[in-house]
Amino acid sequence: MKNEKGFTLIEMLVVLMIITVLLFLAIPNISKHSQTINKKGCDAFIEMVQGQTDTYEMDYHSWPASASQLKDEGYLTKTVCPNGNSVKIDSTGHVSEDTSN
Template identity: 35%
Template sequence: MSKHFASIDKKGCDSYVLMLNGQIEAYRINEGKYPTGFQELFDKDYITEEAPKCPDNTEISFGDHIAFVSEKQESKPKSQTDQ
């Protein structure tokens, strides 16, 4: 069941990042330039958080005119024999 929730969190995060990238493009169209970061989007009311995070609290980065999530290392749970 936890695999299912992880999949939902990943899809939710992916969707949130896509929405942020849409706001970055909207800013570019309206302002004639790309924002320098999330703070600029927040200051001009394109987003509601100064430092957006995914629903699972994964940090989202900004660079090269896009929002993205760095691939995080997934650790495997230890089995009782590994402990």
């Protein structure tokens, strides 16, 4: 009689089932962390735009009308957060996320 070593079909199916269950548990956590990363990235971007807004005010003694004006003047290279929302600047120079998009 030959001594053949290997996995049976049942053993392979059990391993595939375990891997599938682990994937089903991991995928929602990955998407949740992606949203958190985008939110933190947007918060950091807003702080950076706030700094550029303050710099613009020091240079021109007035607040910029919009983030696109900062981009046109060379203070910014983009006006959109990592999550896709743009930023807005109010009349007092306060920068916030524009969630109306």
